[in-house]
Amino acid sequence: MKIALLMTTQVIPMGKVIYYMTLAKALAMCPNFGTLNCPKWYEALVRSLLKEQKDDGRWENAPASHGWEHIPELATAYALLALQVKKPLPPQRLWMSLILASNADLHVYDPLGRHIGMNYQLSRIENEIPSASFEIDAQGRQIVTLTELIPGEYRVELVGTGTGDYSLTVEGYEDGEAVLSTTFSGTIIPGETWVVSALVSSIIGELTLYVEEPVPVPTGLVATPGNTIVDLRWKPYEVPDFDLVGYNVYRSETRGTGYERINADVVTGTSYRDSGLMNGVTYYYVITAVDRLGQETKYSTEASATPIAGIGLFYDMEYRSQAEAEAAGWTFTGLWKLITEEQARRFSPRPTPFPSPTHAAYFGNENGNYVTLGTLGTEAPPDRPELRLMQAGSRRSYGELTSPAIPVSGVSSVELSFQYFRVVEYYPKGSYDKAYVQVSFDGGSWETIWSLDSTTPSEPGWKSAGPITISVPTGASTMRVRFAFDSVYHFYNNYLGWLVDNVRIMSAQPGVTRFTYSNLTVAPTAGPIPLRITAVATVTNIGTTRGAENVRFFVDGVERATRAVTLDPGSSTTVTFAYTFTDPGNYSVTIDNLPPVTVRAGMALFYEGFEAGALGWEFTNLWHISSDSGCFQCEKLS
Structure with missing residues (x-):
């Protein structure tokens, strides 16, 4: 057999080029294949290719290889493409399971970038991959099952939460029968991220899964x-x-x-500024580490940011030590301190990973609570003896975290935003465990601009506050921001406390559009399938100019619909989405970034849609089945 490459002026579609090149490479990998004269040549090629496949699912180093074509990844890609071109299989027949036993969090991203795993901002497992599931078994192992595989590369991340050994098993199945199992073992430390790549393809009734060894990737990427x-x-x-x-x-x-x-030359430091971007557009970033041979690691975990009109005046918390933060002008009183992720990992609930790479400010002690030892207070002793014991050794906890002086000359208003992790006593009958933020201009009085107390339940997980618009007095030259915590009482102080990170101050500029969302209602929240619901929310433009935005509707973290909304500054409107659940289960429903509402769709004990007539029903007078809609309704008979 001969393969000739002809020079021609004809423009050939790239798809055909890849198709014929792949088949040619596959033929070259099978020197004993024969000819293309028989009508079943492709089936014969498939059999020859499968004979060349290694036990672990890869191909490599065929006799006709040369140049870089000896590497397993390239040979495997040629073989898989050749086999995929003519013989695609229904993806629902093939599925994969990943089992992790380790002090690490398991994350999986499919070839379309959809994610299943812990969402650290919401402190819950999110699932964006259709028909995927996440569970923790009786042995504490994390198990992700993907029952509708699509061809391409799956990215598996192990994010270290403690120091120790890990064991990751990747299993491939066809129609419920295991056809492949690969286990990787190693050690991992807190904050470290290891990545496993799994190339998935269907090959003549079997699942081919080429899995690479886990490798560490750069961590701590933050986009501001x-x-x-x-x-x-x-x-x-x-x-x-x-x-x-x-x-x-x-x-x-x-x-x-x-x-x-996007970088022309290798970046030698640990920071980079991407400029010339469009405000209002969300950009997604990853980084790789590069060695002296020019070889790169796999991508880091992704970070995203949306440029906004305004001038960044201040950004904090990435100091190497508290002493460095104090040298920059921060003051810490009471239990406030700068801590690392390693220090916070033994706390409960665990506030790691931090939003920023290394440090966060924490109001609490080394034991992970805000009990302050001191003199017995003047309050009456409680009834319970264990609380009297706690009172005898503690006192009210109070402290302030105050920023350096921030220049604001010539600025009419600023916007403050920050992220926080707060766990305190819940007591709706009184105001205790107060967390509040204040500002002061040119050393003047302090004004409270944000606060929470014991009447608001704790929400474990990192939350975002702001942007909070703050008017700058005419002629003011500097401002300070103060984060204060006051337990008010010395009882029930054995909760985690308050962490603050990513404090950002931007100058607010004219002509900014900013939409906020509120008042989410979902009805009904329970019922038999098919269950049709409506979700309604209020959208408000708190910016200074007219603007438009696509409002998004989510079910289980997956965007299902959008509505375009245009609003003048200061105006509001409501948006409504309708959705029908056809499978039983509990679903998380929300609009944009509002807290989700749980909808429970169940199996009805009885349901009649009259699609197939009315077997067993009795009709009297004018009741009958409408012929045009198939619905149960009353019509006058002629």
């Missing part, structure tokens, strides 16, 4: 938006035997895919 810019920073990549020379930065406007390198 500004006016047409995004500032990136990350933790140093310190891996033994990796001869690091720097990093490459990649950007996409699509979550989880489509990344393109």
Whole structure:
């Protein structure tokens, strides 16, 4: 058999080029294949290719290989493409299971960038992959099952939450029968991220799963938006035997895919500014570490940011120590301190990972609560003896975290935003455990601009506050921000307390559109399937100019619909979405970034839609089945 490559002026579609090249490479990998004369040549090629496949599912080093074509990844890609071209299989027949036993969190991203795993901002498991499931078995193992595989590369991340060994098992199934099982073992430390790539393809009735060894990737990537810019920073990549020379930065406007390198030269530090961007557009970033041979690690975990009109005046908390923060002008009183993720990992509930790479400010002690030892207070002793004992050794807890002086000359207003993790006593009958934020201009009086207390239940998980618009007095030159915590009482102080991170102050500029969402209602929240619901929310433009936005409707974290809304500054409207659940289960429903509502769809004990007539029903007078709609209704008979 001969394969000739002819020079021609004809423009050939790239799809055909890849198709014929792949078949040619596959033929070259099977020197004993024969000819293409028989009508079943493709089936014969498939059999020859399968004979060349290794036990672990890969191909490599065929006799006709040359140049770079000896590497397993390329040979495997050629073989898989050749086999996929003519013989696609229904994806629902093939599925995969990942089982992790480790002090780590398990995350899986499919080839479209959809995620299943812990959402650290919401402190819950999110699932964006259709028909995927996440469970923790009796042995404490995390198990992700993917029952509707699509061809492509699945990214599996292990994010270290403690120090110890890990064991990750990847299993492939066809129609419920295991056809492949691969286990990887190693050690992991807190904050470390290891990535496993799984190439999934269907091959003549079997699942081919080529799984690479786990490798560590850069961590701690944080993206901070500004006016047409995004500032990136990350933790140093310190891996033994990796001869690091720097990093490459990649950007996409699509979550989880489509990344393109944006740095001309290797970045030698741990920060990068991406400029010339469009305000209002969300950009997604990943980085890789590069060694002296130009080889790169796999992508880091993704970070995103949306540039906004405004001038970044201040950004905090990435100090290497509390002493460095104090040297920069921060003051810490009471139990306030700067802590690392390692220090916080033994707390309960665990507030890691932090939103920023390394540090957060914490009001609490080394035991993970805000009990303050001191003199017995003047309050009457409680009834319970264990509380009297606690009272005898503690006192009211109070402290302030105050920022450096921030220049605001020539600025009419600023916007403050921050992230926090708060766990305190819930007591709706009184105001205790107060967490509040204040501002002061030019050393003047303090004004409270944000607060929570014991009447608001704790919400474990990192939450976002702001942007809070603050008017700057005419002629003011500096401002300070103060985070204060006051337990008020010395009882029930054995809760986690309050952590603060990512404090950002931007100058508010004219002509900004900013939409907020409120008053989510979902009805009904329970019923038999098919269950049709409506979700309604209020949208308000709190900006200073007319603008438009796509309002998004989510079910179980997956966007199901959008509505375009245009509003003048200060105006509001309501948006309504309708959705029908056809399968029983509990579903999380929300609009944009509002707290979700749980909808329970169940199996009805009895349901009649009259689609197939009215077997067993009795009709009197004018009752009958309408012929035009198939619905049960009353019509006058002629």
